[in-house]
Amino acid sequence: MGPLHGFKMIEIAGIGPGQFCGMLLADMGAQLIRIDRLSDADVGIPMPAKFNLMNRSRPTIAVDLKHMEGVDLVLHLCEGADALFEGSRPGVMERLGLGPKECMGRNKRLVYGRMTGWGQDGPLADSVGHDGNYIGLAGALSTIGEKDRQPVIPLNLVADFGGGGLYLAMGMLAAMLEAAKSGEGQVVDAAMVDGTASLMTLFYGLRAGGMWCEDRGTNLLDGGAPFYRTYATKDNKSVVVCALERRFFRALLKALSINDIDPKDQFDTGKWPAHAACFEAVFLTKTRDAWSKLLEGSDACIAPVLSMTEAPDHPHNEARKTFVQIDGIVQPGPAPRFSRTGSEIKSPPTEPGAANSDALTEWGVSEVEIERLQKAGVIEILASR
Numbered sequence: 001m002g003p004l005h006g007f008k009m010i011e012i013a014g015i016g017p018g019q020f021c022g023m024l025l026a027d028m029g030a031q032l033i034r035i036d037r038l039s040d041a042d043v044g045i046p047m048p049a050k051f052n053l054m055n056r057s058r059p060t061i062a063v064d065l066k067h068m069e070g071v072d073l074v075l076h077l078c079e080g081a082d083a084l085f086e087g088s089r090p091g092v093m094e095r096l097g098l099g100p101k102e103c104m105g106r107n108k109r110l111v112y113g114r115m116t117g118w119g120q121d122g123p124l125a126d127s128v129g130h131d132g133n134y135i136g137l138a139g140a141l142s143t144i145g146e147k148d149r150q151p152v153i154p155l156n157l158v159a160d161f162g163g164g165g166l167y168l169a170m171g172m173l174a175a176m177l178e179a180a181k182s183g184e185g186q187v188v189d190a191a192m193v194d195g196t197a198s199l200m201t202l203f204y205g206l207r208a209g210g211m212w213c214e215d216r217g218t219n220l221l222d223g224g225a226p227f228y229r230t231y232a233t234k235d236n237k238s239v240v241v242c243a244l245e246r247r248f249f250r251a252l253l254k255a256l257s258i259n260d261i262d263p264k265d266q267f268d269t270g271k272w273p274a275h276a277a278c279f280e281a282v283f284l285t286k287t288r289d290a291w292s293k294l295l296e297g298s299d300a301c302i303a304p305v306l307s308m309t310e311a312p313d314h315p316h317n318e319a320r321k322t323f324v325q326i327d328g329i330v331q332p333g334p335a336p337r338f339s340r341t342g343s344e345i346k347s348p349p350t351e352p353g354a355a356n357s358d359a360l361t362e363w364g365v366s367e368v369e370i371e372r373l374q375k376a377g378v379i380e381i382l383a384s385r
Helices: 017-027 068-078 092-096 100-106 131-137 157-182 192-199 201-208 246-255 269-283 288-295 315-320 367-375
Strands: 008-012 031-036 060-063 083-086 111-116 187-191 228-232 238-242 302-304 323-326 329-332
Touching: 008 017, 008 068, 017 031, 017 083, 017 111, 017 157, 060 068, 068 100, 068 367, 083 157, 100 111, 111 157, 131 157, 131 192, 157 187, 157 192, 187 192, 192 201, 228 269, 238 288, 288 302
Parallel strands: 008 031, 008 083, 031 060, 083 111, 111 187
Antiparallel strands: 228 238, 238 302, 323 329
C-alpha cells in the first residue's frame, strides 16, 4: 500500500526535478494525478513515453490549461487534494489562474509546492537555467574535477534530483505533517540553487575550518587523496577506493601487500603523489573483477566501478532487488524501503491522455462531466492501454 497511501496529490507536469518528486511520492503510495499539456511541447529530452521512467506509478491526464474549464477542473481536484506541486517559472501559474491564492482558496489545508531553479524571488528568479547553472552559483561545480583542469559537469543528480526533487518532496511532506496539526496549508518554495547550497553544508564547514582547499583535486573527498579515488586496472576498467578512516587505510595497505607506505603518513599531503603512484602500479597488476573477487566487502573499502549495464547484475543489487524490470525495461526500484508499508511501482509511464477515465472518477469527477470535457476539447483521454 505504501506509507503515503490515502494522500492525494496533483502534479502539474514539468521536467526533471518535478517528475522525480512525483515518481518518489507515487512509488510510496500517494494517489497522484499528473496534469500534462494537450499537445507536445519543446521541453525536456525527446523520448518515447515508455522510456520516460520518472513518469511511472501515476496516470497522466492531458488538460488544456489555457481553457477556463481546464483551470476549473484542476481547481475542483484541489478541493479533495492534500497537495499540488508545479515547476513553472514564477508568475506562470498565477497567470493561468492556478496560483496558490486560487488553489488554496478552494482548500485551506492544501500544500502548494513550487519547484524552480532560482526560487520565487531574487534577481535571477525569472531567468532560465539548468542543473549546471544552479550548481555553478551554489559553489558546488567549482569543487568537481581534476587538479589544474576546468570543472567537470556531473550528471544532473546534484541540482535537479538532489537539491531539487528530493528537497521538494521533503518540504511538501513536512508541510503536510504540519497541516495535519494546524489545519492550514502553505507554499513550499523549493529552489535548486538553495537545495544545492544545502547539500554543500559539510564542505562550507570544512572550508571555514581551514580543512578544505579550493584547488580542485587536492582534498580528502574530491579525488586528491590517494586513498579516496579511482584507479585503472589491468583490463582498462576501474576500481574505486574509499579507505578514509585510518583503520581502513591500514587494511588497504595490508590487502595490497604494500609495505613501503607508513600508515602514519596517510594524511601527509606532501607524500600523496608518491602514495598515488604506488597504488596505481599495484592496481594495474590485476583486472577489475579479480580485485573485486579478492577485496570486495573487505575493510579495504574497494568496489568495482560498474557500468549502467553491469550494475543491475551485481550480486548485491540482485539480492536486494535494487533494480527491477517493468515491461522489459530495467530500472531502479523504489527507495527508501519500509518494513510494513512497502513502496511499489504501480504502473509504467504512459503518454499524456493514455490514462482512462477512472483516473478522474477516482477524484470525484462524474462520467458525464468527463465526457462533456472531452467533447469540448478540454481534456484528452486515449483508449486504455
